[in-house]
Amino acid sequence: MINSTQWFTEQVPGAGSAFSLKIKQKLHEEQSPFQFIEIYETETFGNLMVIDGCTMVSTRDNFFYHEMISHPVLYTHPDPKSVCIIGGGDCGTLREVLKHSAIERVVQIDIDERVTRLAEIYFPELCESNNDPRAELKFIDGLQWVKDAKPGSVDIIIVDSTDPIGPAEGLFGAAFYRDCFNALSANGIVIQQSESALYHLKLMGEMRDAMALAGFGHFQTLFFPQCIYPSGWWSATMAAKSDIGRFREQDANNKHFATSYYNSAIHQAALACPEFFKKALAL
Amino acid sequence: MINSTQWFTEQVPGAGSAFSLKIKQKLHEEQSPFQFIEIYETETFGNLMVIDGCTMVSTRDNFFYHEMISHPVLYTHPDPKSVCIIGGGDCGTLREVLKHSAIERVVQIDIDERVTRLAEIYFPELCESNNDPRAELKFIDGLQWVKDAKPGSVDIIIVDSTDPIGPAEGLFGAAFYRDCFNALSANGIVIQQSESALYHLKLMGEMRDAMALAGFGHFQTLFFPQCIYPSGWWSATMAAKSDIGRFREQDANNKHFATSYYNSAIHQAALACPEFFKKALAL
Numbered sequence: 001m002i003n004s005t006q007w008f009t010e011q012v013p014g015a016g017s018a019f020s021l022k023i024k025q026k027l028h029e030e031q032s033p034f035q036f037i038e039i040y041e042t043e044t045f046g047n048l049m050v051i052d053g054c055t056m057v058s059t060r061d062n063f064f065y066h067e068m069i070s071h072p073v074l075y076t077h078p079d080p081k082s083v084c085i086i087g088g089g090d091c092g093t094l095r096e097v098l099k100h101s102a103i104e105r106v107v108q109i110d111i112d113e114r115v116t117r118l119a120e121i122y123f124p125e126l127c128e129s130n131n132d133p134r135a136e137l138k139f140i141d142g143l144q145w146v147k148d149a150k151p152g153s154v155d156i157i158i159v160d161s162t163d164p165i166g167p168a169e170g171l172f173g174a175a176f177y178r179d180c181f182n183a184l185s186a187n188g189i190v191i192q193q194s195e196s197a198l199y200h201l202k203l204m205g206e207m208r209d210a211m212a213l214a215g216f217g218h219f220q221t222l223f224f225p226q227c228i229y230p231s232g233w234w235s236a237t238m239a240a241k242s243d244i245g246r247f248r249e250q251d252a253n254n255k256h257f258a259t260s261y262y263n264s265a266i267h268q269a270a271l272a273c274p275e276f277f278k279k280a281l282a283l
Numbered sequence: 284m285i286n287s288t289q290w291f292t293e294q295v296p297g298a299g300s301a302f303s304l305k306i307k308q309k310l311h312e313e314q315s316p317f318q319f320i321e322i323y324e325t326e327t328f329g330n331l332m333v334i335d336g337c338t339m340v341s342t343r344d345n346f347f348y349h350e351m352i353s354h355p356v357l358y359t360h361p362d363p364k365s366v367c368i369i370g371g372g373d374c375g376t377l378r379e380v381l382k383h384s385a386i387e388r389v390v391q392i393d394i395d396e397r398v399t400r401l402a403e404i405y406f407p408e409l410c411e412s413n414n415d416p417r418a419e420l421k422f423i424d425g426l427q428w429v430k431d432a433k434p435g436s437v438d439i440i441i442v443d444s445t446d447p448i449g450p451a452e453g454l455f456g457a458a459f460y461r462d463c464f465n466a467l468s469a470n471g472i473v474i475q476q477s478e479s480a481l482y483h484l485k486l487m488g489e490m491r492d493a494m495a496l497a498g499f500g501h502f503q504t505l506f507f508p509q510c511i512y513p514s515g516w517w518s519a520t521m522a523a524k525s526d527i528g529r530f531r532e533q534d535a536n537n538k539h540f541a542t543s544y545y546n547s548a549i550h551q552a553a554l555a556c557p558e559f560f561k562k563a564l565a566l
Contacts, residue, residue: 001290002285002301009285009303011299017510018285020292020301044299061481198344198510225508225516226480227300232515233508258558265555272552274544 012230014201032114039122048124055228057090067262068224069236070096073191075252078245080155086142088160089115092126099257106135113139119160137154143170149183177214194237201280211239218244222270292445293338298482315397322405330405338511340373350545351507352519353379356474358535361528363438369425371443372398374498375409382540389418396422425455432466442475460497474521479514484563494522501527
């Protein structure tokens, strides 16, 4: 029996499955202007942030997601200088992006400042680069920021959002992708977390369709483990304006920073499409 | 709240996590001479077999495991004819192996006949090749069978066992691996499910050490998703007598049978080692 005093449980809507982590204590909870945020101390996964009942980030296993939403796209774009992160309030993606010395500017736009303020307290390691002079943290509506961005001014947009319900819903629509397309430079790429291929295959197809409608013509989906997310298997989808550039393998091999999951072999591995995925998306 | 009348829950010992599937009904339970077996009808994963409290196989997601424990090793050995499966009583691995037309003989040895008899009822699709004339099902002690096997008589041994506690414990020791080494032909390969790299890294190292002690000198670990197993991310480790043969990519590309997950890109992808794994195993 999994009781709610000793365990945090996320029941995946419609999936008929649930994942639970044993907790030592609840460290914090609050209703921000946008969402309900909880922080737990778990027995074996370090701290855990939960937003509107969904696991967001744990100390122990966030490295999979944060590394895979950042390094592959950064080593796919031929020469990225300017990155924008939509969402990503825990700052873990920002930290990974800033490991790339060629990056000159990263703007992180999360609508909910409380996520970042709580991450600074409960996930300080993810926030260690927040004061990097190349980083700018904004707490405004990402949809509006992208709409207003100077055309062609951003090389990479990373959509590090919650699920496509609640505040993040608009981040999965063609109108947003059209604004991304305009904001991106000629070789620009947008990457977005795209849920689980086991649970959300339909959404993954619809997302590509919406991106194609917005003008993007080249797609790659990355598959990677993410224990605390529904099904334990997650994905991110890249959409490029011109062409999905050649993977800069040599640069990835010579990277001068540490990672826990990512390396150039993992990068290429993550691009392999399962048979059922190819079939469902007619690839 | 996850209650035990509506959900089946596996708490992972020592891991501080749990995975639950919503159930429609319990279809069967029995104490066999070896283990406690339960069959559930789940809401979204089809039927589920549970042995001694651990999820074994579901209708919906068994394809990951069964394909990855069979096709990669079969396309790695240069010319496999004879395969032995230790465990694998649900017959899903047997079915995958028999898809390879070059295979002349498969002996499946599960100590517990009840697992197979229940699979025939509740997972009939996994048992569809049980009457293939190339297949032989034995319900005896696999340890003893391998010990008694004619030296050099088997090309591939697939250890499709439960976790290294209970009846399967001996299947993770150097004595068993030595018997495998002797039973295998010159290019022989043993492959064994090797748990989760996130949860069982120490065991994965110890397994390789025990395999090396037994004479094996060449190893490859395959990583793949497996939603219902602890952490949602599973592995299998290959150990070869002479050399890990070159992957027969052309043959895999030309395979004349259907798979749901496996293809030649997935094969190569599964071999990519995460940074933390390379570091922990000093690879």
